[in-house]
Amino acid sequence: MAREGTLLALYSVHRRDLVNYAKRFTGDLGRAEDIVQEAWLRLEEASRKSSFHAPRSYLYSIVRNLAFDGSRRERREGLHVALGDFDTVAKTVAAAQPDAEQVLAHHEEIDQLRAALAELPERMRIAFEMHRFGDRKLREIAAFLGISVASAGLLVTEALEHCKERLNRS
Numbered sequence: 001m002a003r004e005g006t007l008l009a010l011y012s013v014h015r016r017d018l019v020n021y022a023k024r025f026t027g028d029l030g031r032a033e034d035i036v037q038e039a040w041l042r043l044e045e046a047s048r049k050s051s052f053h054a055p056r057s058y059l060y061s062i063v064r065n066l067a068f069d070g071s072r073r074e075r076r077e078g079l080h081v082a083l084g085d086f087d088t089v090a091k092t093v094a095a096a097q098p099d100a101e102q103v104l105a106h107h108e109e110i111d112q113l114r115a116a117l118a119e120l121p122e123r124m125r126i127a128f129e130m131h132r133f134g135d136r137k138l139r140e141i142a143a144f145l146g147i148s149v150a151s152a153g154l155l156v157t158e159a160l161e162h163c164k165e166r167l168n169r170s
Contacts, residue, residue, distance in 0.1 A: 006055075007043060007044060007047055007055060010055055010056060010059070011040050011043070011059070014056060014059065015036060018036045018039065018059065018060070018063050019032045019033055019036050020032075020144070021060065021063055021064075021126075021130075021144070022035040022036055022039075022063050022066075022067050024130060024134050024136055024140065024144070025064065025067035025068070025133075025134045026067055032067075035063055035066045035067055036063060038062075038066055039059055039062040039063045039066055040059075042062050042066075043055065043058065043059050043062060046058070054122075056122075057122055057125075060126065064129055064133065064134075067134075068133065109167065112166060112167055113163060113166075113167065115166065116162060116163045116166035116167070117129070117159075117163065119162070119166075120159050120162060123145055123147075123155060124155045124158060124159045125159065126141075126144075126145065127141050127145060127152055127155035127156050127159065128155065128156050128159035128160065128163075130144065131152075131156045132156075132160075138152045138153050138156070139152075141155075141156070
């Protein structure tokens with residue numbers, strides 16, 4: 001029960017920042033609020049199954065992943081709407097599917113990248129994710145983190161170098 005109260009306090013304190021973070025990915029306040037609510041539910045559920053040492057980082061990761069999943073889903077749905085013909089859509093999607101060996105290689109790279117991102121300091125990871133995955137400009141990242149544009153650029157550059165180094169080690 002005490003842990004639940006701690007998580008609720010964490011959510012309450014960071015809710016506005018989380019909504020702003022999600023909105024940077026979605027571009028829509030309503031969807032951002034839905035994502036943050038879903039993230040809270042997932043955090044609460046995950047806390048029942050196991051404990052984690054950085055719930056704030058975990059919450060931001062959930063928000064980011066939900067935003068990306070939503071964007072992918074919208075692109076797929078947009079393809080359906082744009083093409084209208086189910087058979088054409090099915091053929092297009094099927095033709096774009098990689099083979100099993102490619103999937104395995106990509107999963108390994110993704111796991112390595114996730115591990116590399118997990119090693120980064122929180123602010124550096126957030127700056128990198130906003131820039132590379134959220135297509136945010138350095139000035140937006142700087143404003144979000146409360147730092148200079150030059151510092152935001154340095155965080156992104158250092159994170160990129162770390163990830164490249166980690167992927168090249170394998």
